[in-house]
Amino acid sequence: MLVGIIGGGSIGLLFGAYLGQEHPVTLFTKREEQAQGIKKNGIFLYSPEKEGRAVQVNASFEKESLTEQDVIIVAVKQYDMPELKPLLLSIPKHIPLCFVQNGMGHLDMLHGLPHETIIVATVEHGAKRLDDQSVSHNGAGRTNLALFKGHANLPEIFPQCTDPHFPVTVHNDYYTMMIEKLVANALINPLTVVFRVKNGRLVENPYYYAILKLMFEEIYSIFPSGNKEQSFDQVLRICTNTKNNTSSMLSDIQAGRKTEIDAILGYILKVAERKGVKLQTVQMIYVMVKGIVLERS
């Protein structure tokens, strides 16, 4: 299966390295020098259990060969999606597109795409790009997939990977799947920014944990999906599995990039407002992240 990946950041490189072991992968990058480096040397995959190894993949700065792919995984940040839209519209409608973004902010845009099959994914791995060709797999989780649009059989159109460190699970209900991950990101990402810590410290430090729990109570009152205890356990599981990772939002802050705060906490606050509910802790953490961003800019 010919796999195209748009975006050579933490997740694009991680997916490229795992899927590239079993499929011809082409990574479509924003910068020419990144594509050249990957074409020459491959992607270096590091993980705590294994020594770094290179996986050969193709890479391209030009986007013409997007039209030759069997499936395309879009691994740019949610805030880069509007700029990417013209490119996505130029991809033939029969090619399935898969979106891995955290938060819910991109879903409106997906409604406007003409493609017959659109997949959404929630990624529970912790990954951090070390440089243009290297990624550290800082916490093995799983990738959850669900159909957002279309009738395809997901295991047939999404590339299989037999590596036990890269499991993929298929879900029937995309909305529930995404809300579950939204809750985890709403707690982990902003709190790691405010406290400047890796994910694991949020459960290891009892004071950070107390805020995590307080925020969870507020968010669960807005999205009471499934059993409350199980829902909180799922957040703790993701936090623990990715304990050595720097969250994507803290990475954004450290690199002086925009953050996905509006697609994550901003979305939750809007839903709460529509329901006439005030989420005091969530509101405070949202404002704190916005303030930190302003200070860096």
Ligand SMILES: NC(=O)C1=CN([C@@H]2O[C@H](COP(=O)(O)OP(=O)(O)OC[C@H]3O[C@@H](n4cnc5c(N)ncnc54)[C@H](OP(=O)(O)O)[C@@H]3O)[C@@H](O)[C@H]2O)C=CC1
């Ligand atoms: N990192 C993590 O552990 C996890 C991240 N996620 C989610 O996955 C998504 C991707 O995150 P992550 O990989 O961390 O983000 P990164 O910022 O590491 O990577 C985003 C990449 O997209 C590239 N890009 C931006 N615009 C374009 C474009 N027009 N064409 C081609 N490439 C483009 C950037 O290029 P350039 O390098 O030039 O800036 C960058 O390489 C996010 O929504 C995040 O929330 C989900 C789970 C875990």
Ligand SMILES: CC(C)(CO)C(=O)C(=O)O
């Ligand atoms: C899974 C987790 C929490 C990994 O850090 C993530 O989604 C992110 O950083 O955006």
